[in-house]
Amino acid sequence: MVRSCFGDPVGRCLVDRGSRLGVAGVLMWEVFTCGKMPYSRMKNAEVVERVQRGHVLERPKYCAKDVYEEMRSCWQYKAEERPAFWQIREVLLTIYQSVVAD
Numbered sequence: 001m002v003r004s005c006f007g008d009p010v011g012r013c014l015v016d017r018g019s020r021l022g023v024a025g026v027l028m029w030e031v032f033t034c035g036k037m038p039y040s041r042m043k044n045a046e047v048v049e050r051v052q053r054g055h056v057l058e059r060p061k062y063c064a065k066d067v068y069e070e071m072r073s074c075w076q077y078k079a080e081e082r083p084a085f086w087q088i089r090e091v092l093l094t095i096y097q098s099v100v101a102d
Contacts, residue, residue: 021082025074028067032060066095 026038038057039047056075059068070091076082083091 019079021074021079021085021088024085024088025071026057028071028074029057029060029063032063032067064095064099067092070095 029038030036039050042050054077056072059065063071070083070088073083074088
């Protein structure tokens, strides 16, 4: 669980709107990596340290840049700067519609 707690204090993974958005971003990342575990080669303490320093998961190979930017918006350090779920839905729907239209 610590691997999806972007911006939460050390040792705590609060369950609120902000943390659920961080988890949603990690879930999107996992989908685009075909189920890889975030930071799989690191210990939990290393993950916490890197996230606190602002490190985020890299863009998966088969993930469009605009989709990745939406993932990154879910990982804003301050939970209040993360988008609402309806905003994520709208952005992803717009991206999907533009791909289908092409």
